[in-house]
Amino acid sequence: MRQELLSLPKTLADDVARNLVMVAKLLDEEPEKAYGYSRVALRLASRVPAVREAAGFAAYAVEKYGEALAEFRAARRMTGSVELWPVMADCERGLGRPEKALAMAGEPEVQKLDRAGQVEMRLVAAGARRDMGQTDAAVVTLQSPELASNSVQPWTARLRYAYADALLEVGREDEAREWFAKALEADQGGTTNASDRLAELDGVEFTDALDEDEDENDDDETVAEAPAEPVRQDSSDGDTPADAPREGRPEQG
Structure with a gap:
């Protein structure tokens, strides 16, 4: 640069x-x-x-x-x-054209990529398969020497995570759990939420103790400040009820 x-x-x-x-x-x-x-x-x-x-x-x-x-x-x-080829293919996915992304995975440019680039292209191709509803094919696409290797590389955690996620989508829960665990083992930089996915599969829920304390304090203050007699409000005065949804607030995708 x-x-x-x-x-x-x-x-x-x-x-x-x-x-x-x-x-x-x-x-x-x-x-x-x-x-x-x-x-x-x-x-x-x-x-x-x-x-x-x-x-x-x-x-x-x-x-x-x-x-x-x-x-x-x-x-x-x-x-x-050709190093940008995988992310270009992923842009095609983002534009709703997974077929184009999949076609790019079969182009000669892929053979010119280094190993990391080829793994990235495999991840994009598997994502395109899932976009198209071909979940079993996505599982097969991710099966590779890089996935089977015990060597931990910069892409290892993401590859194992994607494989676990694909397995879970086709109903192979036990295998998915195994691969989420392998992803967590390789995820030294915290690039995935494999630990959360494992906890979810095991039925474990985490609660933030600090949030609980704050909620309890809020409840105490509410009780202390509550008036002796309830205040009734005529619904005909045009005010919006407290539980009405706020307009203009977008849903998060």
Whole structure:
């Protein structure tokens, strides 16, 4: 990235670099802000491949899949690299075109990917199979030497987790539990919620003791402040009942 920015005047390069640093810093925790910085960098230096790639990942993080795909394609045209192929295929899934993603999994570009890229492509292909309702095929797609290996690699936890999730969807609960446990074993960075899925399968529910204490304190305050006689309110006065849903509040998908 630094090498690519050397093609720009120094002041401009510095400005672009600052925005790219903020994209990287905010992408996981505050993707909307990261997206904003990426748009600034894009306006300043749209002909720099690293800028197009960063803009693609920022758009991907906020689920603007069409925009992300356009940026990834631009970056690929500029560099000739195939490393973005899996995420491009996943954008096709995000756009509701799993058949296209699956077709990309069979293209010659996949053979040019490194091992991590090929595992990522396998994950995308399995996701496309599930999108299409082909759950048994998704299970088969994830079966690979990388899945069977006892070696822990950066992709191991996610691959095992995806396999466990696919097994659970086809009703193979005992095997799913085994693979969730294997995913947890490999998940040193906390990239999955395998522990929660295991607890769910085991019927274990976790309760936050601090939340319970706060609820009890709230109840105590409510009792202490309650009036001696209930206050009756005429429903004809036009006020909204306390249990009425608030309009304009979107449901979380």
